Amino acid sequence: MKEHLTVIDHPLVQHKLTLMRRKETPSATFRQLLREIALLLTYEVTRDLTLTTLDVDTPLCGMRAPILDGKKLALISILRAGNGLLDGILEVIPSARVGFVGLYRDEETLEPVEYYRKVPPELDQRLVIAVDPMLATGNSSVAAIDLLKEAGATDLRMLCLLAAPEGVARMKETHPDVPVFTAALDEKLNENGYIVPGLGDAGDRMFGTQ
């Protein structure tokens, strides 16, 4: 059984994350850092992709060289902040299929409500990586994974930038088969559901909408 939680503590990731946390960091820099971190996180989340071999001729001789075995990938962005991670991942996996899931929180029930879903076909045959920078309460991640499973996905991973212990625990309890990858596991959630110390509202910081 794979680890349920992987914290990607590579020095470049940690350095960039620290710059993102600073409240003075402007939106343009924040977006650029998120994209760069996404490239680095992608290495880890795809580390065990299977390889096959291909006969190639280098300028010097022929060889049998490793190449991805072609298992189809789907990246699912949980709107809206997921799009920041998505852009970086697509730079290294440009051929991945992409889907979007939109959820908002009902102010009365506090439950996530789906308002948008567009996902690639044949999710059952793909490695599906759901992306959302902030795994806070876990409510929207759990709801997104629920609906991806309903749509047929069986091989799923969750990639985020920051996680709270509460969100990780909720994911583990509800979807123990879905490994979570994050750059940091922070201390806690505050009373408004923000990750502490965190970096604030990832969507607002990306798009300057505060």
Ligand code: URA
């Ligand atoms: N979503 C955010 O953008 N930030 C948090 O701290 C928690 C959820």
